[in-house]
Amino acid sequence: MNKIRLERFLIVSLLLCMVCNMTMQAKAYESFKVSIYVRAYEVDKMKDMHWLDSTWTVISQQLKVDKIYLETHRDLLIVDDATLEQAKKFFHDRGIETAGGITYTINEANSFETFCYSNPEHRKMVQQIAEHTAKHFDEFILDDFFFTSCKSDFEIKAKGAQSWTDYRLKLMTEAGRNLVLKPAKKINPHVKVIIKYPNWYDHFQGLGFNLEEGPQLFDGVWTGTETRDPAGNQHLQNYLSYNVIRYFDNLRPGYNGGGWVDSGGLNLGMDRYAEQLHLTMLSKTPEIILFAYNQLLGVKLSPRFRTPWQGMGTSFNYDEMTAPIRQPDGTVVQPTTMARIADVVLKQTDKLISKLGNPVGIKSYKPFHASGDDFLQNYLGMIGLPMDMHPTFPEDQQVVLLTAQAAKDPEIATKIKKQLQSGQEVVITSSLLKAIPEKIAEVSELRCTDLKALVNDFGRYGQANRDLLIPQVLYYTNDAWEMVSAGRPLRGGVSGYPILLRAPYATGNLYVLTIPDDMGNLYDYPAAALNEIRRVMSKDLGVYLEAPSKVGLFVYDNKTLVVENFNDEPVEVCVVTDDKVMKLENLEDATLLSPLPSERLDTKRAPKNSFRMLLLPHSYKAFKY
Template sequence: MIRVTRTLLGAAALCALLAPAALSSGAQAAPAVKPQPLPAYRNFHAAIYIAVNNAKELADKATFDREFERASRQLHFDKVYLEVYRSSNFATDAEIERVKGWFEERGITVAGGITLATGGEGGQFGTFDYENPAHRAECEKAVRLAAKHFDEVILDDFFFYTSKSPADIAAKGDRSWSQYRLETMRKVSQDLVLGPAKAVNPKVRMIIKYPNWYEHFQGTGYDLEKQSQMFDGIYTGTETRDPVVTDQLLQQYESYSIVRYYDNIRPKGSNGGKGNGGGWVDTFSTLYVDRYAEQLWDTLLAKAPEITLFNWRPMNEAKAVEPGERPWKDKATSFDWKAMVASYKPSGQAGDPGPGWGRAAGWSLEKIDKDLGLLGQPIGIASYKPYQSSGEDFLHNYLGNIGIPIELSPNFPKNADVALLTQPAAKDPKIVEEIKGNLLAGKTVFITSGLLNALQGKGIEDILEVRDTGRKVALHDFLNGYGAGNGESLNDPKRDNPPVLFPELAFYTNDSWGIIRGVANAKGFPILLMNRYGGGVLYVITMPENPGDLYNLPQGVTTEIKRYLQRDFPVRLDAPDRVSLFAYDNGTFVVQSFRDDDTDVNLSLLGAGVKLRDMATGKLVEAKAPDGKADAWRRQGVPARTEFAAAVAPHSYTVYRIEK
């Protein structure tokens, strides 16, 4: 680490200059001053998590020196989280202090870590049984150990509850498992974690890291409503890994959107804490190295203030990172494998394995750091996910993967010009009245077919008479437009898209208007319905039964939906599936492709005559000539926009700036 080395040299030189004078005057030698950590990057901090087995190994000086040398030669980092407990494995006081001291001597901030887990079996995670006195005692012992040695401690994401022992069954009583676990874990948080930690060290800041499966938290006791405010801060698991082969099937956009959601749950400065402290990425289930880089980039594009790399082992192990399957290897992609390899600084020792995961991480972080300073604060379509809610699981991330920027919040977007509400919003008992409020204020509200279904018989009929019939229909052909003689195909003549299964919605003609529709055997089915209420407009988007089928829709369908959803948004992306848009309040935006091929996109900017600059090249992008399509009947009063053609390489991103 060049910067840390400079700090150490500066301190050593200063001591050398002052030491003779001090000794000649008979003064006592001043205590050694630990070098202060310098930021590893300009726009974020970088940390490495060290699991307890690695922490214990590092207590051997030769091991520490060897592993620190390789990690720091590949990767800038200014902080480590030193784990003291995991699955009945405790570090000793001596091991903790020894390793902590060696890192601090090198200018690295050291915080503590705990993983409250019991191992598990058969591939399933094992959690403590919090009705078991022995487990409760071990939990408290681990917390006290960490608080004794550190002023900041993070809980790795196993602080949930899956046990159904006889004691749990008896304690649950008539409550649902979700309610029992939420109430239990609130008490556990206070009685076994926060209380004991503060008793040992009143200055300690306890941070809870929440994982990536946020849709299902309430089922295992994770509480984003109350528990997130009890701790001194929260942290975000942004590992999305491979979106196909892993069992969670998390979409790439979630590495960005989950940070935005947690930021809105625990904003900076709330409850006297630092809010959402950062994002956390691991190397697991990474089939090609670009996927690892994408997770790092998307976490930081969401403006996470810190990135934590899990864990110490892959960052320092004497093993070369494999590129994986990369059919795009000869293209100019954002992750430049050849440049990464060329940037590696060999140790000079025989048998140097070459660049490892540490260098892949370091190179990726160095690249994104150059771009982050250009970007303002993230903006997106206001969307609402109440606490302890679920439904249309992870739909927001699929929408993000078709180019719709989402700003997800646990708070209803009152008076937002445009609000997008999905099925979880039904958890709010006042949701119908809140929708009415926005509409009566002249705003636009989009609801999904899943939310419509959940609100049937609960007052939504007072706004519009549209219902889910319970029947399903497979649609292959799609059209837009309404009114006699209007409409055009949205299908791609170059692509034979597969049939997609949709719920059938019934509506009254001329009360609601079918803006976009699917057609099957001479019968039309609404995909986007418009209904006016008060001074506002309510749209219903019919979602595929499988949200992944959003990727199978013709591009014309998703583009047309975005024309309504993002009518007044500063930038709109017309692209195939798995191309995302990240927008910011200073007129910048990022287009990122998760596709394996070169992709042409169209960028539509709000305003006539605006300019677009590619920040990678510094050059202006030439605007497209208006196509002259006569579609005023379809979008009355639509503000002027300027169109640009662009292209994005496989698994790559480009930063743009809008200029007047």
């Protein structure tokens, strides 16, 4: 009898442990995971259990977390075995998943000093770090720095007559295979090695990041979605936080693990940090990593993060983020760090994400290792053109966007003509026209020389608030047609220059979109001019915006959309659909929008419905239609 009771007791105990474990492992969010990356400096401190417990208490009381990435190396600091195992156990005991991380830097403070991958001593260290990490983790991620900027005597000799780009692409692909992947998998056959690509994707090839082979070589990729302050030296536009995820998704569908955001941009206020988190998750990525433990612990909440437009009812509410937090045990905690901002924004976004389908956009062709019109698609996203970049030419679209990057494809003229002869359309930038004039001349004899024009008047489309310097796009009269023009002035008997030019070919149309010398001047184009550009380019989406610049549109395949205002002031926006759409339903509060009375007099265009709304500063609205 005692034996039976003992068996029953053991079974019940086992079941209770299983239930307890399942409860602890439950995801903190419904639609995605939220993780924290811990630098080697902080992991090394975790040998002190008091420091580990006290710092985790500060973060975990403010932010729900699913997973922790424990870095084993940065700046020649290698965390010892015992500390790694102690930290892993600490988080496992609290129901938190763990994985590893590596930053391959010699001295990050010295202009991100990297390893020299032709130096035998450096190669040995790189391999040993990978092996050390694989001993402790079944998954680890390589932080931004698995590239090389080294120009030591070793590298100069090994490079020989090759270009730095060609040399580094081969070098880093070989290093990934032979110094990281093979050694790690020999130590731990189950280990997954993920490469995190940073946000400066248009310049990758020059430093050895190989987007053609890397996503196929590694077990997965991760995406840097930090846009921080657009005035910084990378000039990263807000929209990149969404757009770069979509691009990396298309490199190897199903293998992009998530986005990665740090505290940069908080100098502009809480909304700038919140937008980065929100836009990352609008891409429908399955996980976000918050960089880093030290920032979530050390960046204190401050009244300077409360922007002037707070209190108007904006989407991201600073007062909510600084309000006391009631814990599950009934106690109340006062938030103290930026961890609280992340928690509020991600929980708010989590409620929306499950209602959105798969993202769709205007497909833009960017061949592997191509340069030109650097990061232009992010500026276009900021003027309300949903972007979807692909490494192969899209053959299933009514409209394809080609920037100067497409010049790298030697068959681009053939692909353009095939698209146009199928009755579809191609939009090229003035930069691509200048790069391959002979190939474009096979369609239409257009020219873009070194001549410039200073413009501010867009005629019937309105006036810019400043003078804009644009390239002069030239064409033969009656062979191509200006749809949007600009001059200084345009009216009053003074000529102008094309902003959007149409050149018919077979049953299709080739459009040239003039890009100003300063891409940021796209934001100065009058709203009516932008509306015409959006109308022409959005035919595959079935919806477009009529709005000023710095308003983003995010479209999904289940007939949902998000409209987001990146301006510091309220803006009036119209969502334009076909005439069969009779209402927009707000996904957050279920209120309905009805279309405006139709006043369209142009009978040559398909009838449309227009839905007007007011968007507060740095705020969004989401709809089903």
